[in-house]
Amino acid sequence: xxxxxxxxxxxxxxxxxxxxxxxxxxxxxxxxxxxxxxxxxxxxxxxxxxxxxxxxxxxxxxxxxxxxxxxxxxxxxxxxxxxxxxxxxxxxxxxxxxxxxxxxxxxxxxxxxxxxxxxxxxxxxxxxxxxxxxxxxxxxxxxxxxxxxxxxxxxxxxxxxxxxxxxxxxxxxxxxxxxxxxxxxxxxxxxxxxxxxxxxxxxxxxxxxxxxxxxxxxxxxxxxxxxxxxxxxxxxxxxxxxxxxxxxxxxxxxxxxxxxxxxxxxxxxxxxxxxxxxxxxxxxxxxxxxxxxxxxxxxxxxxxxxxxxxxxxxxxxxxxxxxxxxxxxxxxxxxxxxxxxxxxxxxxxxxxxxxxxxxxxxxxxxxxxxxxxxxxxxxxxxxxxxxxxxxxxxxxxxxxxxxxxxxxxxxxxxxxxxxxxxxxxxxxxxxxxxxxxxxxxxxxxxxxxxxxxxxxxxxxxxxxxxxxxxxxxxxxxxxxxxxxxxxxxxxxxxxxxxxxxxxxxxxxxxxxxxxxxxxxxxxxxxxxxxxxxxxxxxxx
Amino acid sequence: xxxxxxxxxxxxxxxxxxxxxxxxxxxxxxxxxxxxxxxxxxxxxxxxxxxxxxxxxxxxxxxxxxxxxxxxxxxxxxxxxxxxxxxxxxxxxxxxxxxxxxxxxxxxxxxxxxxxxxxxxxxxxxxxxxxxxxxxxxxxxxxxxxxxxxxxxxxxxxxxxxxxxxxxxxxxxxxxxxxxxxxxxxxxxxxxxxxxxxxxxxxxxxxxxxxxxxxxxxxxxxxxxxxxxxxxxxxxxxxxxxxxxxxxxxxxxxxxxxxxxxxxxxxxxxxxxxxxxxxxxxxxxxxxxxxxxxxxxxxxxxxxxxxxxxxxxxxxxxxxxxxxxxxxxxxxxxxxx
Numbered sequence: 001x002x003x004x005x006x007x008x009x010x011x012x013x014x015x016x017x018x019x020x021x022x023x024x025x026x027x028x029x030x031x032x033x034x035x036x037x038x039x040x041x042x043x044x045x046x047x048x049x050x051x052x053x054x055x056x057x058x059x060x061x062x063x064x065x066x067x068x069x070x071x072x073x074x075x076x077x078x079x080x081x082x083x084x085x086x087x088x089x090x091x092x093x094x095x096x097x098x099x100x101x102x103x104x105x106x107x108x109x110x111x112x113x114x115x116x117x118x119x120x121x122x123x124x125x126x127x128x129x130x131x132x133x134x135x136x137x138x139x140x141x142x143x144x145x146x147x148x149x150x151x152x153x154x155x156x157x158x159x160x161x162x163x164x165x166x167x168x169x170x171x172x173x174x175x176x177x178x179x180x181x182x183x184x185x186x187x188x189x190x191x192x193x194x195x196x197x198x199x200x201x202x203x204x205x206x207x208x209x210x211x212x213x214x215x216x217x218x219x220x221x222x223x224x225x226x227x228x229x230x231x232x233x234x235x236x237x238x239x240x241x242x243x244x245x246x247x248x249x250x251x252x253x254x255x256x257x258x259x260x261x262x263x264x265x266x267x268x269x270x271x272x273x274x275x276x277x278x279x280x281x282x283x284x285x286x287x288x289x290x291x292x293x294x295x296x297x298x299x300x301x302x303x304x305x306x307x308x309x310x311x312x313x314x315x316x317x318x319x320x321x322x323x324x325x326x327x328x329x330x331x332x333x334x335x336x337x338x339x340x341x342x343x344x345x346x347x348x349x350x351x352x353x354x355x356x357x358x359x360x361x362x363x364x365x366x367x368x369x370x371x372x373x374x375x376x377x378x379x380x381x382x383x384x385x386x387x388x389x390x391x392x393x394x395x396x397x398x399x400x401x402x403x404x405x406x407x408x409x410x411x412x413x414x415x416x417x418x419x420x421x422x423x424x425x426x427x428x429x430x431x432x433x434x435x436x437x438x439x440x441x442x443x444x445x446x447x448x449x450x451x452x453x454x455x456x457x458x459x460x461x462x463x464x465x466x467x468x469x470x471x472x473x474x475x476x477x478x479x480x481x482x483x484x485x486x487x488x489x490x491x492x493x494x495x496x497x498x499x500x501x502x503x504x505x506x507x508x509x510x511x512x513x514x515x516x517x518x519x520x521x522x523x524x525x526x527x528x529x530x531x532x533x534x535x536x537x538x539x540x
Numbered sequence: 541x542x543x544x545x546x547x548x549x550x551x552x553x554x555x556x557x558x559x560x561x562x563x564x565x566x567x568x569x570x571x572x573x574x575x576x577x578x579x580x581x582x583x584x585x586x587x588x589x590x591x592x593x594x595x596x597x598x599x600x601x602x603x604x605x606x607x608x609x610x611x612x613x614x615x616x617x618x619x620x621x622x623x624x625x626x627x628x629x630x631x632x633x634x635x636x637x638x639x640x641x642x643x644x645x646x647x648x649x650x651x652x653x654x655x656x657x658x659x660x661x662x663x664x665x666x667x668x669x670x671x672x673x674x675x676x677x678x679x680x681x682x683x684x685x686x687x688x689x690x691x692x693x694x695x696x697x698x699x700x701x702x703x704x705x706x707x708x709x710x711x712x713x714x715x716x717x718x719x720x721x722x723x724x725x726x727x728x729x730x731x732x733x734x735x736x737x738x739x740x741x742x743x744x745x746x747x748x749x750x751x752x753x754x755x756x757x758x759x760x761x762x763x764x765x766x767x768x769x770x771x772x773x774x775x776x777x778x779x780x781x782x783x784x785x786x787x788x789x790x791x792x793x794x795x796x797x798x799x800x801x802x803x804x805x806x807x808x809x810x811x812x813x814x815x816x817x818x819x820x821x822x823x824x825x826x827x828x829x830x831x832x833x834x835x836x837x838x839x840x841x842x843x844x845x846x847x848x849x850x851x852x853x854x855x856x857x858x859x860x861x862x863x864x865x866x867x868x869x870x871x872x873x874x875x876x877x
Contacts, residue, residue, distance in 0.1 A: 033712055041706075047621070054594060055621060138590045223633075224625050225834065226707060226826040248711050252824040256689060257705050260697045266704040417837065426588070 035540055036245040038521075040532065041258045041267040045228060045251040049219055050207035051182050052133055052141045061182050062531035063228065066247075068185035068213035069238045071096040071108050071127065071164075072176075076525060083290055084525040084536070088442045091176065094238040095122060095186055095214065105167045106176065112162065114237045116188040116214045124158040129189035131156040131166070133202050141183045147441065148178020171481040174441055181440050182529055188212040216242050216535045226251055230534070243523075243538040262287055262516055268539065269517040269532065274391055278514040279334040288519055291512040292526045293338050296447055297438025298354050299392075301400065302461045302505040304431050309381075314373035316503045320359040321366035324403040328508060332395045336514060340507035349493045353444035354510050357500045363406060370407055378408025384433040385413070386421040393434055396508075400434075428456075428463045435461060436511060440528045444492050445476040452499055462504035469498055545860065552856040559852040560612065560845075564605055567841040574621060574840065595621075608845075617849075618842030620835060627846040631828060635850065636721025637708060638820070638827035642812045644724075644743055645750030646805070653755045654801070657762025661770060662789060672759055680756035688749040688822035695745060703741050705823045710738045746823045750816060754808045761804040765797040772796075798869050806862040810855055 046060035049067070053060070073094045079085025093099060096108035114122040132153040135145045145151065149172040157165040168175055178184070191212050196203035206212070211219045216238060217230040230247040250267075252258050259277050261267035263286065273281075282289040301323060303310035310316055325341040343356035370376060383400060385393035394415070401411040411432070416424050424430060437459050439446050450457050453473050454465040476491035478484075499505075513530045523537040575592035592598050596607070611618060617627035653676075660672035695702040703710055708723055713735045716726035724743070727736035769775060770793055778788045817829035828847060835843035 037712075039711060054591060139587050143587055223826065224620075224630070225831065226824075227711075250706055250711060250824065252706065253821045253830065254689075254705075254824070257692060257822065257824065260692065261704055261706070264697060264700070264704065266706075 033246070038244045038247045038534060038537060038539060039266070039268045040247065040249040041252045041261055041270045042249070043251065043253055043255070043258075043272045045225055045249065046222070047224065048208045049211050049222065050187075050204065051185065052137050052187075052202070053204050053208050054139060056140070058531070061529055063211070063219060063230075064185055065182050065527075065529065065531060066217045066230065066534050067211040067215040067219060068187070069095045069114075069122075069215050070180060070182075070185055072099060072180045073238075074180055074527075079526055080292055081290070083292060084523075085292070086525065086527050088177070088295075088528075091180060095127070101176070104171075105165050106179075107159065107163060107165045110162045110164070111237050114214055115235050116191070116212065117218045117233060118188065118191055118212075120188060120190060122186060122214050123161050124164045125161075126189045127164045127186055128153075128156045128158050129193075130187040131184055133187065134183050134185075137202055137204065144181060144183045144440070145178065147446070148172060148175040150175065150178060150184075173477075173480040174443065174446065177441050186214060188214070214238070217247060239535060242535045244534055247534050259516075262518070265518065268521055269515060271513070271515045271532075273514065273516065275332070275334045275336050275514070278336060278516060281516055286519075287516050288521065288524075289514065289516045290524055290526075291336050291514050293510045293512055294436075294438045294530065295526075295528055296353065296440075296442045297436060297511055298340060298507045299337075299396075299434065299436045299509055299511050300505045300507045302433050302435060303503075304428065304462055305465075305504045306428075306463045307431060309373070309375055309379050310431060312373045313502060314369050315375060316506075317359075318366045318369035318373065318375075318407065319404070320357075320503050320506045321362045321369065322403055322407055323359075323361065323506060323508070324399045325361055325508065327399050327403075328396055331399065332392055333509065333512075336512045337509035338512075340509050349496050351444070351489045351492045353447055353492075353496065354507065355496065357503075357507060359503075359506065361403075366407055376408075378410065380410045380412075381431050382412045382414045384416050384424065384430045386435065387415050387417050388421065389436070390415070392511075396434055422458070425461055426458055428461065430461075433461065434508075438511075442528060443480070444496070445473060445480060448473045448495050448499070449477065451505070452495065464502070464504035466498070466502065469495060469502075472498065545864075548860055548863070549856075555856070556849070556852055559849060560609065561605075563845045563848040564608060567844050568601060568604075612849075617846040620843045621840045627842045630831065630843070631846055631850055633721070634826055634828045634831050637825060638813060638816065638829060640722045640724065641743065641746055641819070641825060641827065642750065642809065642816060644747040645812060645816075646754065646809055648747055648751035649754045649758055649808075650805070652751065653758035654762050656755075657759040657801075658766055658789065658794065660759070660763045661766030664767065669763075672763060676756035676759045679752045679754075682752070683818070684749055684753050684816070685818040685822055687752050688746065688819055691745045691749055692822065702745050703738070705745065706742075707824045707826055708739060708742055709735065710742070713738050742823075746819050746825060749819050749822075750812055754812060757804050757808055758801065762797065762801050765800045766793060769793045769797040795869065799866060802862060802865055802869065806858055810858055813851075813854070 042059070044057070044059050046057060046063050048054075048056040048060045049063050050056065051061055051064040071094065072091045074086040074088070075090035075092050076084040077087040077090075091099065093111070095110055095114055097111045098109040100107045108127075110122060110124065110127070116122060131150070134141045135151055135153060136142065149169045150166070151169060155167045155169060157167065159165050166175075166179070187207065192203035192206055195206035209222070214233075214236070216233055216236045218233055219228060220231045221227070221229040228249040230249070232242055232245050234241070236242070252261065255273050255277065258267070258270045259273060259281070262270055262281070278289055278291065281287050282291075301319070303316055303319065305311055305316075325339065329335060329337060329339055340354055340356050342360040343358045345358060347358070349355070370378070383397050385397050387393075397413050401413060404411050414430075425435070437447070437451055439450065450459040452460060452464055452469055454467070454470045456463060456465065472491045472495040476488055476495065479488035479491060513526070515524060515532075517524065520540050521537060525533050525536050527533055575588050575595060575597055589598075596604065608618070615628065617631070619625065620627050620630060656668070656672045656675070660669040663669060692702075692705050696705060709715060716723060716730040716732055716735055719726050719729050723739035724736065727733070727739055775788060775793055778792050816827065817833050819825065820827040820830040828850070832844060832847035835847070
């Protein structure tokens with residue numbers, strides 16, 4: 001019997017006489033509830049339970065991931081430190097029991113007993129409606145779908161009640177992986193259509209407040225900014241029934257308190273703590289601290305190449321030799337990051353991303369390069385960062401400022417409020433800045449397409465344009481789709497070399513995602529979205 | 541009396557209109573583009589424009605303003621973008637949390653500060669006076685988030701006497717059915733005594749934090765006001781007539797010293813309600829202050845406007861109540877506009 005039900009029945013009796021007997025019953029029921037409940041504490045919570053919604057934030061992705069199913073998902077492999085890590089190249093069915101890839105399409109057969117939370121069966125119609133929705137609502141979901149060349153509702157075809165076909169718009173290696181990200185989740189179309197309106201044909205207002213999926217969990221209570229409570233879906237067919245019955249996710253804004261909650265054993269899991277805390281908790285050994293590199297993610301120093309002085313490649317190289325790399329690793333990250341600098345001089349370029357560049361802190365070389373560029377006496381500039389991540393960005397920028405001062409470069413630090421950061425990036429006017437980019441799809445050409453290609457996306461924050469670079473990136477994309485490994489390898493090596501010779505952006509390190517949990521929590525898995533997957537977790 | 545109250549409320553209307561206009565303009569003047577913020581991490585320029593259109597931010601300012609006031613007249617405060625909820629509902633849910641905490645903190649503070657102030661005034665220069673001076677100075681000079689964190693560290697982390705600082709109830713209790721929104725009252729109505737105990741124990745630390753901070757103005761004001769009254773002639777006459785010291789102090793002096801204290805109380809209360817943001821952050825309290833600050837950080841207009849408006853209304857009401865109280869305590873004061 002659940003505690004809540006028990007209390008209800010007691011208050012239903014409204015018998016004051018029954019009260020004295022309560023405490024012992026309650027404490028045992030409470031202990032029971034605790035062992036099957038996962039208590040997560042984090043700084044921020046979701047603003048929307050549906051990833052298709054307008055402006056759904058990253059915590060909202062976690063709800064979507066656990067409460068909705070996709071057609072396919074990834075297998076797990078053993079990652080760094082033996083932690084299960086999603087396998088980029090291996091897929092398994094979640095709602096689909098079978099996937100057949102043909103030349104220009106892929107066909108999915110749905111699991112027969114799959115049901116939505118309200119008991120309605122999951123049909124091919126639901127799948128089509130959901131994928132149509134993802135490519136039609138606009139904003140981030142549509143954009144993410146287009147990354148896998150999924151752009152038109154006509155691409156999704158209902159073959160029969162239990163079969164769906166996805167037609168490819170063109171050959172693209174990223175189409176199948178893009179069907180396994182968070183966005184193409186399957187929504188209960190009948191239920192949502194009932195609650196849609198003319199102004200809101202996709203029912204976004206309805207799914208914002210409640211989950212309408214077939215996933216392993218369903219949200220039973222959500223108080224924005226305070227807590228999310230999720231209960232297990234006992235009829236889930238997407239995988240083995242999860243061990244955790246109930247997930248309580250509380251927002252605790254104070255990092256110090258989150259740490260206290262963990263150390264006192266009151267909370268089970270937390271992330272978003274300062275690096276220093278993670279490092280100390282790791283050292284004390286009382287908790288399990290998992291630190292894994294962001295897949296396809298890099299923190300970097302970017303320079304606007306359209307304006308002097310950074311339009312001069314010599315100046316950019318000088319900066320690359322003047323950055324205090326090791327100090328940043330030690331004093332800002334407390335070692336919790338993969339260095340992206342100082343590769344050996346003779347190390348050949350690999351077909352991989354991220355990989356280290358060959359610059360190292362070398363003030364003499366920096367001075368010489370700067371003199372060659374005609375800036376022997378330095379210049380004045382501004383370094384900008386996003387205040388939302390001030391914990392890392394602020395000390396990092398101070399160290400850079402200090403280091404550049406030795407070259408006579410006077411740097412002013414410009415702190416940009418989180419709400420304003422993206423606007424500033426879009427303007428592409430900041431001369432010098434630090435930022436992070438990490439791609440859901442873990443392919444070098446995907447990263448380069450966003451960050452270095454001349455079509456100048458938001459993430460090409462340096463406004464870098466090079467015909468040679470574009471040719472190499474496009475070449476690698478075509479080669480990947482047609483399976484031409486030799487061309488692919490040369491092109492990838494080519495664009496990495498070019499990116500490091502021209503250095504419009506200087507990679508500093510690959511950040512770590514840090515999660516601290518009690519010793520009795522097991523089953524943590526690393527996913528490309530870096531949020532928690534409750535389905536594999538267990539307690540005790 | 542009633543016509544007086546009505547008149548006072550009428551006078552409040554122009555200031556409320558002013559508040560509506562000023563907050564509307566101020567929030568629009570904030571840096572940051574909500575459309576870009578909510579378009580998500582990977583938005584293109586077109587996506588940002590799509591969102592801007594959806595939010596109605598592509599319209600001229602004056603049109604936005606009229607739409608806003610029109611919604612306001614229908615009781616619609618708009619939707620918060622960060623939490624995705626209607627602002628009116630959120631303020632309704634969160635205001636009781638802040639009010640319960642603030643009231644309890646204020647009561648604790650009054651219970652300590654007023655006797656302390658009275659004692660200090662009756663024995664100036666004694667150890668009580670010094671104690672009063674030291675505690676109030678210490679209380680007001682420690683920032684609230686610091687006091688809060690120290691209390692959490694000592695009573696939760698070190699000693700384990702206090703429950704986890706996780707908001708209004710232990711996570712394994714469910715909230716009582718809402719009647720007043722004050723958990724201490726609602727749990728009693730629902731006869732859920734375990735939840736009552738949990739709610740109370742969650743309240744102790746944050747309320748203490750607020751109390752420590754607000755001790756100073758109340759105690760100092762009580763002391764100063766009592767000193768002035770005790771030196772006045774009617775007290776001397778009362779003493780000379782042989783009334784007992786207790787009667788002199790409580791019945792004659794204290795009642796006359798109350799007016800400035802009440803004024804201070806109203807100021808402290810309104811100040812605490814708006815300024816307990818930090819306490820709410822430290823104790824993960826789902827109150828109105830942290831709500832407004834988070835909205836401000838993400839240039840989320842609607843909650844900020846709703847918050848300022850609610851606060852303005854509360855100030856007007858609070859001032860009215862204080863004025864009425866004046867009349868009750870001291871019949872010489874007339875309630876006038």
